[in-house]
Amino acid sequence: MGLSTAFTELFGVEHPIALAPMGGTAGGALAGAVSRGGGFGLLGSGNGDQDWLARELPVLAEESDGKPWGIGFQTWAIDASVVSRALEHRPAAVMLSFGDPTLFVERVRGAGTALILQVTDLEEARRAVDLGADVIVAQGTEGGGHGARHGRSTLPFVPVVVDLAAPVPVLAAGGIADGRGVAAALALGASGALLGTRFQATTESLVDPATAKAIVEGRGEDTERNRVLDIARGSRWPSRYTARTLGHPFLDGWRGKEEELAADPRARQAYEDAAARGEIPALPQWASEAVDLIEDLPSAADLVGTMARQAEDALARAGRH
Structure with missing residues (x-):
């Protein structure tokens, strides 16, 4: 059957599955494995740390086996020089999330690189269309990690963005962790899905x-x-951006008291000390609402193919009803 969409045709990839560019987690091995498996791997560059990129880009170049890949940034944390240096490595796409991407759009487009913009509300979606995004990622609040404090759930949000952005391809994100979720995204009119938490639990992840x-x-x-x-x-x-995480002792102790925590340097030092002693995770354990569906730690390359087959089966079953 195959799952050819506007997204797969744009990048010449086999499956409408993309890796969320999770900072510090989606390194070269993970992004490369997703691309090698027929999806679209996005290196999670976060704030564009040059030492990190220097380490991970050669890994990505080797592991992707010549397949297309991209780089993702947290828009609020970078400047134009970061994007310019990234473009020197000739990614197929640059993805910008969380913040106003206007400053970087012409730089990306001028390099002949596809521009992927992630949006968390309709105002951001309209801006992405106006800026000429080649792909728009519609992120729902079920997703793990950071997203809009006052965002919308994936199921109602994605089709609204699809209608608003047409004919620009839209990827659904947030709470998708298997092929059934990919199939649901396609049924909503999206051209594919972008997954984060599911790919954290793979052998190539840096988590x-x-x-x-x-x-x-x-x-x-x-x-x-x-x-x-x-x-x-x-x-x-x-x-304006909160993060979905698994439980944590500091969350239990300070829930609803954010302003007090921000004003208490001793509490923040206690967090650092506990992390240094290994009593708490060094980083929050970001995870989506779909975490129940994750039961193993496969290779990301194999996982892409598995999810694609699951999506095809789910769509075939739906077509028989």
């Missing part, structure tokens, strides 16, 4: 083994959107 184990054992009801852990670890994430 700490304890976090991978926690994801495999986790439940969706154990996840929660919060700013507590960003404040506790001194992160500069803008307040």
Whole structure:
């Protein structure tokens, strides 16, 4: 049957499955494995740290086996020079998330590189269309990691963005962790799906083994959107973005008391000390509501093919009803 969409045709990939560019987790091996498996791997460059890119880009070039790949950034954390240096490596796409991408659009388009813009509300979606995005990622609040504090759920949000953005291809993101979720995204009119948490739990992920184990054992009801852990670890994430994580001792102790935590340097030092002693995870354990569906740690390359077959089967079953 195959799952050819506007997204797969744009990048010449086999499956409408993309890797979320998770900072510090989606390294060269993971992005390369997703591309090698027929999906679209996106290196998670975060704030564009040059040492990190220098380490991971050669790995990506080797592991992708000549297949297309891209680089993703947190828009609020970068400047134009970061994007310019990334473009020197000739990615097939640059993805910008969380913040106003206007400053970087012409630089990306001028390099002949596809521009992927992630949006978390309709205002951002309209701006992405106006800026000429080649692909738009519609992120729902079920997703793990950071997203809009006052965003919308994936199921109602994606088709609205699809209608608004047409004919620009849209990828669905947030709470998708298997082929059935990919099929649902396609049924909603999206051209594919972008997955994060599911790819954290793979052999190529840079995530700490304890976090991978926690994801495999986790439940969706154990996840929660919060700013507590960003404040506790001194992160500069803008307040409009919260993060969905698994449970955490600091979250239990400071839930609903974010302003008090921000004003208490002793509490933030206690967080750093506990992390240094290994009493708490060094980083929050970001996980989506779909974490229940994750039961193993496969190779990402194999996982892409498995999810594509699951999606084809799900769509075939739906067509028989």
